[in-house]
Amino acid sequence: MPVKRTLIIYHSGAGSTKTIAEIYHEKLKDLSPDLIPITLPFPYEILGHYDLIVLGFPTYHGEAPHSMVQFVENMPSFEPQKTAFLFTTYGLYPANALYHLGKKLKEKNCVLSFTAGYRAPATDAALLLPPMKPLFRYGKNTVKKLNNHLEHIRKCIVSSQIVEINPRFRLHALLNYPNQYFGKRVTHQLTVDDTLCVQCNRCVHQCILTCWHRGSSSLVPVYDNTHCEYCFKCVHHCPANAIMLSSKTKDAPN
Ligand SMILES: Cc1cc2nc3c(=O)[nH]c(=O)nc-3n(C[C@H](O)[C@H](O)[C@H](O)COP(=O)(O)O)c2cc1C
Incomplete structure (x- = not known):
């Protein structure tokens, strides 16, 4: 039976989803x-x-x-x-996140064979x-769960026995x-401490929703929260800990 060509693709803010995706990849x-x-836009032809x-x-x-929903909605059928x-990874409770995205994938003519949630920081x-x-x-049970899930995925990759769920x-x-x-x-305002910023522009490159731009008057990047989904990838990737956070409650961005 030919082995199925597999792509593991993920979105991750602080790195937990990336960690799980890397474990799948490694195992x-x-x-x-x-x-x-x-990435957004994404080269769907691949x-x-x-x-x-x-x-x-x-x-x-x-x-x-939103970025993930946008990614799936723009996918060709x-x-x-x-x-x-x-x-999905979640802090306390994933609610119906898998259900809703799973439905969207089915609309794109995908056979959904497996869903899993992992509690993460x-x-x-x-x-x-x-x-x-x-x-x-x-x-606590993440390792056990991962092993069971990987066994299931492995079976699907090497055989043609895909069971739709x-x-x-x-x-x-x-x-x-x-x-x-x-x-x-709750919206957050992220600010850059000019004295700490090393102007590496990592925040600009990491943000998939282009909330960060190179500054025009100074070399310190500029933040605009209009499309921000507060994944905090910029905060976690800043090598100088120069990005700070404050929160306030106002109208939801969408
Ligand atoms: C803006 C935001 C909203 C979140 N909402 C929830 C939530 O509703 N339920 C939950 O269990 N975890 C929630 N979390 C926690 C994340 O799901 C959890 O930390 C996840 O593992 C983050 O993955 P990442 O490290 O790949 O970004 C939220 C995190 C962020 C940043």
């Missing part, structure tokens, strides 16, 4: 999967080289991030069908409540609605 390396982060796509994303406010695996909470950072960590709608996720409603209404 399946004998089957030569490719691993890439999502997806034509793969039979099977593993898609990873963090849960934000009980949903997939596949002909022939493609097999997709979906995983809650990046937003760790940034907003630094003293509580030690409480936010990977779930329908991700379950979690009714109790409706209780999470206040968190989603208010969470989306």
Whole structure:
């Protein structure tokens, strides 16, 4: 049976989703999967080289991030069908994030064969409540879960036995609605400390929603939160810890 060509593709702010994607990549390396982060816009034609796509994303406010939704919505409808695996990382509760993105993938003619959620350090909470950072960590059963999931994925890659699943709608996720409603209404203002900034422009290169631009009057990058989904990738990638955060509640960005 021919081995299916596999692409692992992910979006990650603080690195937890990237870590899980890298573990998938490492543990399946004998089957030569490719691993890439999502970019916007994305060269969708490369997806034509793969039979099977593993898609990873963090849960934000009980949903997939806008960037991820945008990535899937702009995807062409596949002909022939493609097999997709979906995983998310979350701090406390992934609500219906997998259900909603799974449905969108099916609209693109993907056969969804697997979904998984991994509890990971809650990046937003760790940034907003630094003293509580030690409480936010990977779930105790993550290694066991990963091993089971990798075994399943391996079977699908080496055989043609793909079983289609329908991700379950979690009714109790409706209780999470206040968190989603208010969470989306908190906006953050990121500021750069000019005295610390080393003008490497890593924030400009890392942001997939182009919230950072090279400064015109100074070499310090300029931030615009109009499209920001607060993944905090810029904060985590800044080598000089020059990006700082403040929050306020106002109208949601969308
Ligand atoms: C803006 C934002 C919103 C979040 N909302 C939720 C949430 O609703 N539920 C949850 O369990 N975790 C939530 N988290 C935590 C992330 O899902 C978790 O930290 C995830 O592993 C981050 O992945 P990353 O490190 O790849 O960015 C949120 C994090 C951020 C930054």
